[in-house]
Amino acid sequence: MGSDDKNFAVVGKGVKVKDAHEKVTGGIKYGVDMAVQNMAYGKILRSPHAHARIRSIDVSKAAALPGVYAVLTHEEAPDLDWEAAWFNYRGKVLDGIGRFVGDDLAAVAAKSEEIAQRAVELIEVEYEILPHVLDMEEARKPDAPQIRVEGNERDPYVVAWGDVAEGEAEAEVIVDCDIFYESQQYAPLGRNAAIAEWMGDRVTLWTSSQTPSELRDGIHEALGIPLSKIRVMALPCGSSFGQWWSNNFMLITVLLARKAGRPVKIELTNEECMATVKRRHLEHTRGRMGCTKDGRLTFARFDHLIDNGGYGFKDDVGFFCVDMWGKASHGHYAVHGINTNLLTAGCMRGVGDCTLGASVEQVADQLAEKVGLDPIEFRLKNQITGGDDLRMQHSKHNMKGSMKEYIAGIREDLRADWPELFKLSSGGTADILKMGAERFRWSERWAGWGKPNWSEGPRRRAVGVGTGAHVCGVEFEGSTSAVVRINPDGSLKVHCSVGRQGQGSETTQCQVAAEEMGVPLDMVEIETGDTDSCPWSHGSLASNTMYRVGWATRAATQDARRQLLEIAAREHFEVTDPNELDITGGLVHPKGQPDSNSRLSISDVLNIIRSDTLGQTSSITGRPAVPMPPSTTFARQFGAQFVEVEVDVETGQIKLLDYVAAQDSGTVMNPQVLKNQVIGGAICGAGFAIYEHLVFDDQTGAIKNANLLDYKLLRAADFPWNAEVLFHEDYDPVGPFGARGAGESPIAAGISAIHQAVYNATGVWVPLPMTPERVARALGQIQSDAA
Amino acid sequence: MTTLRINGETHHVDAASDRTLADVLRNDLGLIGVRVSCGEGECGSCTILVDGKPSTSCMMLVNQGEEKDILTIEGLAKGDDLHPIQQAFVEEQGFQCAFCTPGFILSAKAFLAENPNPTAEETAVGMSGNICRCGAYPYIVRAVMRAAEMLRAPAD
Numbered sequence: 001m002g003s004d005d006k007n008f009a010v011v012g013k014g015v016k017v018k019d020a021h022e023k024v025t026g027g028i029k030y031g032v033d034m035a036v037q038n039m040a041y042g043k044i045l046r047s048p049h050a051h052a053r054i055r056s057i058d059v060s061k062a063a064a065l066p067g068v069y070a071v072l073t074h075e076e077a078p079d080l081d082w083e084a085a086w087f088n089y090r091g092k093v094l095d096g097i098g099r100f101v102g103d104d105l106a107a108v109a110a111k112s113e114e115i116a117q118r119a120v121e122l123i124e125v126e127y128e129i130l131p132h133v134l135d136m137e138e139a140r141k142p143d144a145p146q147i148r149v150e151g152n153e154r155d156p157y158v159v160a161w162g163d164v165a166e167g168e169a170e171a172e173v174i175v176d177c178d179i180f181y182e183s184q185q186y187a188p189l190g191r192n193a194a195i196a197e198w199m200g201d202r203v204t205l206w207t208s209s210q211t212p213s214e215l216r217d218g219i220h221e222a223l224g225i226p227l228s229k230i231r232v233m234a235l236p237c238g239s240s241f242g243q244w245w246s247n248n249f250m251l252i253t254v255l256l257a258r259k260a261g262r263p264v265k266i267e268l269t270n271e272e273c274m275a276t277v278k279r280r281h282l283e284h285t286r287g288r289m290g291c292t293k294d295g296r297l298t299f300a301r302f303d304h305l306i307d308n309g310g311y312g313f314k315d316d317v318g319f320f321c322v323d324m325w326g327k328a329s330h331g332h333y334a335v336h337g338i339n340t341n342l343l344t345a346g347c348m349r350g351v352g353d354c355t356l357g358a359s360v361e362q363v364a365d366q367l368a369e370k371v372g373l374d375p376i377e378f379r380l381k382n383q384i385t386g387g388d389d390l391r392m393q394h395s396k397h398n399m400k401g402s403m404k405e406y407i408a409g410i411r412e413d414l415r416a417d418w419p420e421l422f423k424l425s426s427g428g429t430a431d432i433l434k435m436g437a438e439r440f441r442w443s444e445r446w447a448g449w450g451k452p453n454w455s456e457g458p459r460r461r462a463v464g465v466g467t468g469a470h471v472c473g474v475e476f477e478g479s480t481s482a483v484v485r486i487n488p489d490g491s492l493k494v495h496c497s498v499g500r501q502g503q504g505s506e507t508t509q510c511q512v513a514a515e516e517m518g519v520p521l522d523m524v525e526i527e528t529g530d531t532d533s534c535p536w537s538h539g540s541l542a543s544n545t546m547y548r549v550g551w552a553t554r555a556a557t558q559d560a561r562r563q564l565l566e567i568a569a570r571e572h573f574e575v576t577d578p579n580e581l582d583i584t585g586g587l588v589h590p591k592g593q594p595d596s597n598s599r600l601s602i603s604d605v606l607n608i609i610r611s612d613t614l615g616q617t618s619s620i621t622g623r624p625a626v627p628m629p630p631s632t633t634f635a636r637q638f639g640a641q642f643v644e645v646e647v648d649v650e651t652g653q654i655k656l657l658d659y660v661a662a663q664d665s666g667t668v669m670n671p672q673v674l675k676n677q678v679i680g681g682a683i684c685g686a687g688f689a690i691y692e693h694l695v696f697d698d699q700t701g702a703i704k705n706a707n708l709l710d711y712k713l714l715r716a717a718d719f720p721w722n723a724e725v726l727f728h729e730d731y732d733p734v735g736p737f738g739a740r741g742a743g744e745s746p747i748a749a750g751i752s753a754i755h756q757a758v759y760n761a762t763g764v765w766v767p768l769p770m771t772p773e774r775v776a777r778a779l780g781q782i783q784s785d786a787a
Numbered sequence: 788m789t790t791l792r793i794n795g796e797t798h799h800v801d802a803a804s805d806r807t808l809a810d811v812l813r814n815d816l817g818l819i820g821v822r823v824s825c826g827e828g829e830c831g832s833c834t835i836l837v838d839g840k841p842s843t844s845c846m847m848l849v850n851q852g853e854e855k856d857i858l859t860i861e862g863l864a865k866g867d868d869l870h871p872i873q874q875a876f877v878e879e880q881g882f883q884c885a886f887c888t889p890g891f892i893l894s895a896k897a898f899l900a901e902n903p904n905p906t907a908e909e910t911a912v913g914m915s916g917n918i919c920r921c922g923a924y925p926y927i928v929r930a931v932m933r934a935a936e937m938l939r940a941p942a943d
Contacts, residue, residue: 016877016878016880017880019885020877020880021869021877023882023885023888024860024869024873024876024877024882024885024888024892025820025860025861025863025864025869025873026818026819026820026821026822026859026860026861026888026889027819027820028885029819030886032823033819187920188920189822189824189830189832189884189886189887189918189919189920190822190824190884190886191824236884237884238822238824238884238886239883239884239886239920239921240884269826270824270825270826501883501884502882502883502884502885502886502921503883503921504880504883672880672926673880675926676880676883676921676923676926679922679923679924679925679926680883680921680922680923681922682922683922683924684922707825707827707829708824708825708827708829708830708918709825709827709829713918713920714922714924715914715915715917715918715924716910716911716912716914716915716917716919716924716927716928717908717911717912717914717915718915718924719922719924719925720925721907721908721910721911721924721925721928721929722907722925723925
């Protein structure tokens with residue numbers, strides 16, 4: 001679909017984001033800022049134990065406290081399971097079992113937060129303490145305490161090709177790995193709140209969410225009420241990165257409001273956001289790769305564990321590193337999802353590619369060193385380019401049968417414009433590696449593996465490069481759609497269900513619609529949060545927004561434009577073929593003649609249908625005419641990042657000195673928006689690489705650093721202010737005007753670049769995150785190992 | 788009764804003495820641009836200017852605002868005319884989700900009042916009392932540098 005005409009009017013322009021004014025004046029309203037009249041305030045009773053069943057619960061004292069409207073326990077909660085997107089949660093809203101310290105057990109609605117909190121403390125619970133398990137390996141054992149009725153371990157998700165034994169025999173050099181990853185916390189600055197209000201048997205929920213449609217689905221599943229009675233109004237997120245999709249506290253709010261008979265707001269504290277919602281998985285990779293003496297990968301075999309905590313139910317992490325390194329002749333990757341009595345884990349930005357991907361990068365680097373290739377040469381030999389096979393071809397949850405069966409089930413005429421499936425449609429790392437290396441002056445600054453390029457006293461400097469890939473949206477849980485309406489005055493409204501994460505997608509979606517329709521950007525506005533007006537979409541997750549939602553927005557605009565031009569052809573221009581007409585700057589005109597005297601505005605065209613006698617409607621509504629091709633089978637995004645670090649080998653402190661990030665996300669819709677995405681990803685990756693990790697109590701699993709004082713985030717002076725972003729725009733055949741996804745490859749690339757640079761500075765692969773203490777320990781500066 | 792001078796206007800509020808200034812600004816006076824995140828003075832989201840000094844209002848009791856000139860983000864623009872620092876944040880897109888932005892802008896105002904001609908390195912350090920989880924830091928530094936330039940330019 002579409003042309004590759006690069007003479008764009010709006011696409012690629014660094015227009016200011018549409019909500020800039022409300023953002024710099026403090027006017028934008030997040031979940032925590034929302035209020036409705038007569039609302040009550042809710043607080044949640046949380047499990048003090050890692051694993052315990054409520055034997056009895058007495059709420060009489062709590063209910064009797066003046067100002068309390070309702071107490072909700074598991075005894076009145078529906079006996080229904082609900083699921084968040086990508087199995088980030090599976091379970092009941094409340095079922096009388098605490099599966100981690102901090103788990104939701106009951107809730108109170110009261111006149112004020114203080115009264116609600118006091119009432120929570122008056123609930124008397126008798127617990128039956130159950131045995132608990134915090135360690136993934138322990139949880140896999142047959143006699144381990146069982147956390148879920150389905151058992152603790154999911155069937156492995158396997159991606160395999162060729163014959164690994166053959167690849168091992170061919171290998172001349174082999175490197176093994178056994179790597180553990182700590183858990184990163186989303187650490188959402190904006191926290192979150194949910195406000196639920198019932199009108200009869202219909203409910204409206206306001207909350208910060210990236211996935212309004214899936215949140216509506218979750219309420220439907222958890223309460224067993226029709227979707228038509230549920231309206232989600234997703235508000236902007238104060239940072240999210242996967243945290244605010246559909247979360248159990250939102251469903252508690254819905255149930256509590258029904259019981260209280262009035263609107264209820266539950267606002268989470270910073271500690272609740274960090275200790276009771278979700279986090280990145282703890283992960284453990286064991287594996288090996290081998291190559292020939294000239295650096296050609298012959299096999300990759302990885303076995304990767306992810307802990308899902310109490311309610312996560314994932315069997316995979318979106319490890320698209322497999323495809324990026326897919327040139328290995330033989331491969332076998334298995335991912336095992338395991339439940340533990342720790343805080344639920346879910347998808348955080350770059351899920352899988354920050355962990356399993358980092359393992360693959362590290363092993364690849366170690367192989368490159370052994371065969372005497374520099375990291376760029378090794379990547380150029382072994383990473384994928386457009387047209388190459390993709391390795392991830394397996395069925396996914398919620399899809400009927402295998403991916404191939406799913407595709408076979410779609411009518412031939414609806415997949416006419418699809419690219420070849422299971423082949424990379426466009427992009428790759430080669431161009432961004434080359435352009436980044438040149439800009440970074442890599443060859444001058446690279447001193448060799450494990451060798452600093454500068455040292456003075458205890459300080460060592462070295463460079464590193466890392467690569468990252470990720471999917472561009474997924475199709476597993478439903479088809480993404482959008483609606484574009486042409487109003488009688490010629491203005492456009494886009495409706496797509498992606499919430500507002502803050503990355504600027506409201507603006508980039510409007511750019512897509514404006515370009516396709518041929519109107520100025522200020523004629524286009526967008527609604528992204530109201531499920532009563534937005535058709536179903538996966539939301540702003542899995543780097544879905546530009547690629548899949550952008551495709552739907554463009555397809556809906558094409559449909560609306562076609563209808564408009566048919567009216568114009570018939571009623572105004574007296575031509576039979578609407579294709580003889582075009583729209584430029586909001587004016588309809590004969591094709592190739594934008595200055596024709598016959599040109600007229602869209603509102604003039606629509607005037608004809610604003611009459612009961614002539615038309616069925618006073619406005620035009622467009623929607624995609626065909627399903628979007630399944631993008632996991634052909635589309636990827638790529639990042640290559642370059643960093644120079646300085647390591648103090650006595651104190652273990654790491655400074656990031658210089659940074660270049662090269663990105664291939666296809667056509668750049670808005671350069672400043674994309675730069676912010678790339679650098680934001682790099683900084684989140686830098687946090688994962690050198691600071692961020694949750695600390696769990698080794699007895700109870702309780703999180704000990706659920707606050708921004710003890711959980712360290714990077715500050716402005718911790719990252720080079722003059723970091724550069726370079727784009728390579730390999731035009732995509734499916735994405736809107738050639739654009740692809742962007743948000744998740746940069747974080748993965750950044751982690752590996754920094755990790756490798758620290759190795760080059762010190763000669764030691766320091767385990768992530770490379771906090772000063774861990775660096776000093778790895779370098780032998782701290783001898784005792786009490787911890 | 789506590790008397791607060793906020794954004795040039797005097798307000799008399801009847802607030803319990805154990806409440807924080809941030810709470811009263813947000814919930815009694817509707818100044819939601821005062822963002823509260825960590826609640827322990829660490830993230831800088833609730834930064835306001837108290838007699839020109841950047842202060843984390845989540846760590847102040849309401850009566851600590853008495854007899855002081857308080858500036859919140861709502862008082863910075865003149866009607867529709869953005870303050871040069873706000874304008875610079877728009878032009879450099881020194882934000883993503885923007886939850887932290889009011890705090891950064893007010894910190895920048897105080898920083899530039901002390902150091903109207905900073906280097907980028909000084910600016911990065913000067914902006915390190917605030918956290919931006921989205922990681923817009925390089926563009927925040929550029930926005931503050933651009934604002935410094937705009938503020939140094941002679942008025943017409």
